[in-house]
Amino acid sequence: MIFFLEEVAQARRGPLHVCTAFNAVYYGFDLDAGAYSTDILDPEAFTLLGSDVQIPLPPVGSFVRIERGAHSLWGEVCASFGASPDVEEDGWTPRGLSGAPLSDGAEVALARAVVDWEALGPLTSVEHKELARIRRSPTGAVDRWGHLMGTGDTSALLSGRDHSGLYQQFLMGPGRRLLAEGDLGPLLQDSSDTVAAERALQRCFGTLEELLRQAPGLAVWDLYAQPVARHQQFASGPVAAEMVDRFTRPASGGAPRYTAVWPVLVGWEHEAGDEHALELTAAASAMVDANLALACQVTAGSLRRGVDLRIDDSWQQGGVWRAQSLPVDAVLRNCDPLIPAGLGHLEHIPPDAGDPKNDSKPRQADSVVHVEHLDEALLVVSVALSEADLSAGRLPLPDAVPSLLGQGPLILEVHHSGQLLDRDLARQHAQHETGGLSSVKWPESFYPGIKLTVAAARSGQQLMVTTTLLPDPIRVKDAVLHWYFDPVLLAEAWGPLDIPSLIGLELPTQQPIGGGHRPPVSALEVLITAALLRDGRIGTARSRSLDGQQLSAAMFGPDVVTPPLLWTVIHTCEDMAAVGLLTRTTVAHAGVLPDVFTWWPDTDEAREAQQAIVRIVDRVTRQLRHWRRPWERRLPDGHNATPAARARYAQWRMEVAGPEADTELPEGHTFVRGHRRGEGQAPAWHQHLRR
Structure with a gap:
């Protein structure tokens, strides 16, 4: 399968997204023809594009069509990203835009969808002329590059940035007719199997994400895969060098500068005078190559001296990168620079003036605080409490962290491993304070240096705090310690400790096994x-x-x-x-x-x-x-099921759904019993599992 995906990526004219990888596997991408076959795909089921802007744009993986009189154009959406007009031509991005929600207030974010118009075969000369006319038209469905322009999808609970989830949602809804043409089709015949089809679809996409990342011949950025050889051509060229130079320049005084990929690529197109550099699928390739080139600079440690570079938004304008002078604050020090953190948007929001703060209090600097994980959805911090913060009822946090949380009073869910806490300790309210949170009631069994793990959703108001039990309790002086702690902070509070083995005591960590677009933390x-x-x-x-x-x-x-x-x-x-x-x-x-x-x-x-x-x-x-589940198989036109097949179907429906079930086999279908693969129709699958 990995070899097939590498071959598909080589044969395609743009990068391979996990959604188009699913299409290639599910509908059978012909490597020799470099296209899909319409023997399986019915163009009548493709999303019809009108002359007006599509609201919202179809997700990546969608098959689309344009009807112009007697002519039809068919294509596949191979990439999509934000197209905010607030970004300057040189790529400069207002920090409030980087990582902003897809829908912020009354305005819905604009987006650009890149379509592969040759995914179902090379265009004829007539089709080339029709596409050229549409691109020149000021009211056409596509712009001068051949891309769709519209708004992002804000329907349901899915993020408009999550095209893997959006395409799965599309296939189970408006695209159900297309999904029914493949191996999951039998599961769609019965409403009771819909959940099984959804789960199978999720597993397919998850497996494909992993396979793309494991493929040695592919370079992967976000959910896009580009052949390594093709990317190296870009990475060794002058455009990549110019982008690295531009994206690694902080703002004046070393402050963070946010720079977007797509406008810089457009500027390069103008400078080079190459009007085809970003048309059609070339735009998606350039976007993926540019991000990969910047990511390689970060991982190789070859940035200009004294500069920190990290991705802040992987969707808006093809990617927004954040450059600032070193040193970075504690929020970023331990964070993966290739996980988009969306710092720009939340840090530009001023703190609520009504929040109680006491700036006259000196900040206690002796607690040990580390940001363990930060992305646009989640914040995880480890804290070893100093004696001063423990006594004062404070939860110290890095300076920028409170601005990433919700405004107003916060709820602290405190869990003390192995000990049942009273209700007023287990769930309590805390207040924003300079350097962390105040008004916290710590359990009496806490001691100086005790280690806490704190997690919160970005913009959330509930923080979960927990301690972790030691494998075996440790006696220190006259006390028995049950929870992990920082021995240095404990020694500062209790005096010298004659237990050298405690130095460097750390919580057990597990290297993540899984990967994918949302890796484990x-x-x-x-x-x-x-x-x-x-x-x-x-x-x-x-x-x-x-x-x-x-x-x-x-x-x-x-x-x-x-x-x-x-x-x-x-x-x-x-x-x-x-x-x-x-x-x-x-x-x-x-x-x-x-x-x-x-x-x-x-x-x-x-x-x-x-x-x-x-x-x-x-x-x-x-x-x-x-075992293969039973299903209703469509017969050729003019054929119907035999009486024996109808009887088997009626018996199966009553066994599964009870005596009141609808036992009439749909016209034009026959019934295939569940069976062990390779052995024909054996006893019903559910009877076998009951044994």
Whole structure:
């Protein structure tokens, strides 16, 4: 499969997005022809584009068509990104735009969609002329580069930046007719199988993301893959060198400067006098190549001296990069520069003047604070509390962190591992203060240097705070310490400690196993465990279980759980399940099949129950992998099912849905029983699984 994806990327005229990779696999991209076959794809099911601006633009992966009299143009959306008019021609970007929500108030963000008009075969001379006429028309569906201009999708709960999710949503909705042409078609015949189709679609996209990243012949940026050889041609050229020079220049005084990719590419097109440099799919390739070139400079450590460069918004104008003079503040010091943090938008919002602050108080600098993770959805901070902050009821945070949180009073959910806290300690209100939060009531069992993990959703008002138990308690002087701590801070408060082995005591960390567009965050592991212990449903052997949606809401509050945040939590839980920290099962409930994650206590009873569940899940998974579900197969025109097939269908419907089920087989279809692959029609699949 990796080899096939590499070959598809080579054959295409633009970068391969995970959505177009799905199309290539699902609909069968012909490598010899360099195009899809219309034998499978029905152009009548393509999204019809009118002369007006599409609201919203179709997501990446969508097949589109334009009808002009007797002529039709067919294409596939291969890339899409923001097209805000607020960005200057030289790429300078107002910091409030970088990482801003897709819909901010009454205005909806503009977007650009790049279409591959030769995805279904080379254009004829007549089609070339029609496309040229449309590009010249001031009221046409496409602009002079052959791109669609419109607004981003703000429907449903999905972010308009998440084209993988938008395309999956499209395929299960308006694009259902196209999806029905492939292997998932049988699942769409019965409404009871819709959830199974959605889950299968999610798994397909997740697997393709991983395969693209593993392919040695592909360079991957965001959800786009470009052949390495093709990218190296760009990276070794003068345009890449000029972009690196421009993007690594901070603003005056070393302040952050935000620069967008697309306007700089347009300026280069004008300077070079090459009117074809950014037309059609070349625009998508240039956008991906430019970002990859900048990312390589960051990872190789070859930036100009004293400059910090990082991506701040991977969607707006093809990517907005942030350059500032070193040193960076504590918020950025430990953050991955290739994870878009959206600092520009939230840092430009002035603090609420009504927030209680006491600037006369000196800031306590002896607590040890590190930003473990920061992106546009999530903030994770580790804190070792000094004696002064512990006594004063403060939660110290880096200067910029409060501006990334919601305004007004904040809710602190405090979890003290292994200890049940009173309600007023477990859930309490805190206030913004210079250097952190104030009015915090710490449990009496806290001691100087105790280590906390703090997480919050960006712009959220609920923070989750937890301690972590040591593998074994440690006696220090006359006290027994149960939780991880900073020995230096403890020694400053209690005097010299004659325990050299404590120096460098660190929380256990797990290297992420998964990858993908929303990679797992190992710093969330202790918080996920704490949320399961506090809010999880009690099960066998006093286990605790929640699905991904419930877990995310318990950690951050239900009002701020966005798709990126939800998938970060789910992927972290999947990593924890892979190393045995949790178990992962699929449980049908109210018509949906969410992944449920379960924490188990360290008891013999729990270990036996956990092993039994793992064996059941493995057995069912193996059975399902080799069995094909029953389905209704469309027959050629003029043919109908035999009486025997109709009888089998009626029997199956009553077995699955009960005696009141509709047992009439649709006209023009026959019924294929579920069977083990390669063995023909065997006993019904659900009967086999009941044994």
